[in-house]
Amino acid sequence: MKIINYTPYTKTINPDDMKKLEQDVISNTGLKGLLLMEHAALALFNRVKEHLKEDKECIIVCGSGNNGGDGYALARLLSQNSFKCKVYYIAEPKTEDAQYNCTLLKTLYPEVEIREYEGFFDFDKNTSLVVDALFGTGFRGSLEGDAFNLIQQINESALPVLAVDVPSGLDSNTGYVCDAAVKAKETITFHKIKTGLLLSKAIDYVGDIYVANIGLPDSFDYTSGALVLNDETAAMYFPKQNKSAHKGDNGKVLIIAGSPEMAGAASIATSAAQRAGAGLVSIASVDKVVQITLKNCPSATAHILSDDYDEALSKIIDVLNNYDSVVIGSGLGRGNYQNKLVIDVIGHINNINLPCVVDADALNIIAEQGLGFKLNKNFVLTPHPKEAARLLGCDIDFIIKDYANAANEISDKYGGSIVLKGACSYIKAQRRIAINTSGSPALAKAGSGDALAGIIAALLANKKTGSFISLALGSYMLGKAAELAEIKLGTNAVTIFDVISELGFISKLN
Template identity: 30%
Template sequence: MSSNFLNTWEMKILERNSEYLGVSREILMENAGKEVAKALESKFGQNIKVAVVSGLGNNGGDGLVAARYLTRSNEVSVILLGSEVQIKTALAKKAWNRLKNLRHTVTIFQAKSESTLTELENVIRDAAVIVDAIFGTGIKGKIRGLPRKAIEIINKSGRQVVAVDVPSGLNPDTGEVHGIAVKASLTVTFHAAKPGLVKPEAKEYVGELVVADIGIPREAELIAGPGDVLATLKERKPWSKKGDFGKMLVIGSSNLYTGAPALSALAALRTGADIVVVAAPESAAPTIRSFSPNLIVWSLPGETLREEHIEKILGWSIKFDVIVIGPGLGRSEETLETAGNLLEKLEKPLVVDADALHALPLRKNALKEKPSIITPHAGELTALLGEKVPIDLETRIALAKKAAKIYGTVVLLKGHEDVITDGVKHKVNATGNPGMTVGGTGDVLTGIAATLLAHSGNPLYAASSAAFINGLAGDLVFKEKGFHITAYDVVEKIPEAFKEIEKYR
């Protein structure tokens, strides 16, 4: 059980990561309902009349599970706000079907209209304790219709009320009320307190707050997993247009290295970016264009990045959501000086990789006050900190946190287990395999991270999601080709990796 506050977005991540670890959401619902029943009996005793008012989603499912446990020692009635055919989720439907089998120990009503609910008002009023399982954390907009009527009846009943996870109608993140909210005597919230539940103005709705352990493994908070990815992706609505899902500028390449920025750009496109432009020296631009017709390449005079390019790049940057700098740049003195000046002057979210990392030690404040991610391997982090990075995980976490604090950025330390940290929180990613030591997979990671940063605006979760996706794509290649992997193979498996993640939605 977490000791910190977690908002609803973070809780969704944990639930999905928990399922990835083998603790399904069905198990979590079962545990949640059991904990509600236990808390109710602990506070109000047994052998009492209990009325469970259940909505049609998973919060209602939690309430239905609680009702099943409460039948052991209490007289239980359940009022479903709607018809059973309207139950919205498979988990809630399972909970309903299990409860229906208890023909002799629970009385079930389906309130399909406000008039039916009015007729059932005496069931609610006759109970010693009412369980509010109408809405959970996903509520949006003002409450109307049957749910509003139910909340009005509950609030004027004068009975003790136990809210499941959150009082229906109360925003658990802000403490604001969606027009009307249940006034609970006791709120049993799950895994961690939500920030809105402890706001002073929420006290009259929350009542006593109990945080219940429902079996989410601590590991679910520590790992990068499918929950991170699904929370980071931007929803694609029917009327979406070009540019809504990320416009990226990749500053890279030199007369020696042409593949790196192309891999970053192609990975960004496969991840879901709408527009990706590579800004490259004119000596490399034709080669980069030749890799794919999907690549847009803007040329800079000369063979390497130079000081004279800064004003042009700054002008271009205005059109983009995220800037990538580093892949294939080279490390000449002028190139690193130019890269450092760009890092200081660019005012957009940044992903800094490869050669551009070597411009940071002399500019420790360049990334502060702007959303950013750096993606060093152990050798590059050693250069950034001036101390050797070992292979033991705990020390790697500590050094990554140290770098994040020094440079004011999110660090994605690549390795057998990737470490992702903002200097306070950290995550560890375990996808990937030794075949990914091949050159270019880090450039693929950079493109994925940039796209997810454009989608979410959250560097920590964009980085953890990118590490998970990149490694998963590499693992899918490994299944087919063993260790005979190229970076482009990983790019081509990115869509399949996202399909794998969809099963946790």
């Protein structure tokens, strides 16, 4: 996924807020809905010109609402400029603006073929592009009848598709796809990126994203939305090194992680924290894990934990005040020892002002054992969808259907900030939201979550960025590093240590 015309501090908008914004502008300025539709059609026309092959035909598929109205207006502009096109529709236009543009197209360009879809999507060698104007941001739920069949046939055609505002079949609020959705090469979305274009399974459908200005005044837009980073803004947020800096200035991270069965998790989290700029990283674990970690990360320091639970807990509590952030849970395993350790350490940290990233087995332990108290704002929970489902005691589909709602429920139940991991991770820190769009399928391997925990802990320990930016920036850094590793090695060959080795890109951007 690429945001083609990204601007710094880009934020998303949910469809309900977008609808209200349009209504407010129309009601308070006298700006007509037809003019907004014309602006949308002009933006579509400019993108179609970029994609339509010379002397080839464009097929526009229209629904009955204003999304379809955009399609009819686009067909008129294409015809006006001597481009070939034809229109399929699944239902007659129902909104006033869509009806107007359909009638205008028929009146001005009667030679344009406008055909009702009757079960067969007809294209030939002269067709080089499809424009999807079936359903817009108001779509919810499932597809039925002709719409389902048409979308399936569009996808099977393998023709490149430009989606109008949102790929039809995709929920523009949550990103969820119930039955099927158009797989677009590019989505031209209006005013701002719709939140659902970046969530759940949307990445498989939206293609690249182009944000089109349709003339809505910024002075009317009071929506907050989710922050979306790119290289430019990530570089601005990444903590700058002073020439006189020493290791204490860059923060000290304690990582409580690893078990004999999953010893590598500690090395991954430690290495990632070091590459993300931490001045000192220490591992607290059993002897076998410590030895492996120090071999892989020789500049780390260590606290060897006794097999005796009371001694282990006492050692951790004694050293906590020496650190600026903590990671707990990566590869820790589960059992009576680990269960008690996680609950007791988290309980102690909850009473002091120390950022703590709770990951992996620590999440599973608090899901099983419960906490009996709310975590303070310095805690960060980093579940993937299965872990999130365990935390809420629900089916994983509940998480995938609505990332935002799931993150809110986890935060309400446990406290702290949330990084709900996925192809595009959803980040919630108090009332601030971000969605991460960097990443690669190369991250779909063991160890990625351990690396993210280490990166976030390093940024939190530095204290030069707030909690929210640390979570958004850490997620972006991991995803971008994976993209760079993938370019060098190919998706399947990338390991998490290859990804970690690319984290230095962020310093080069400064």
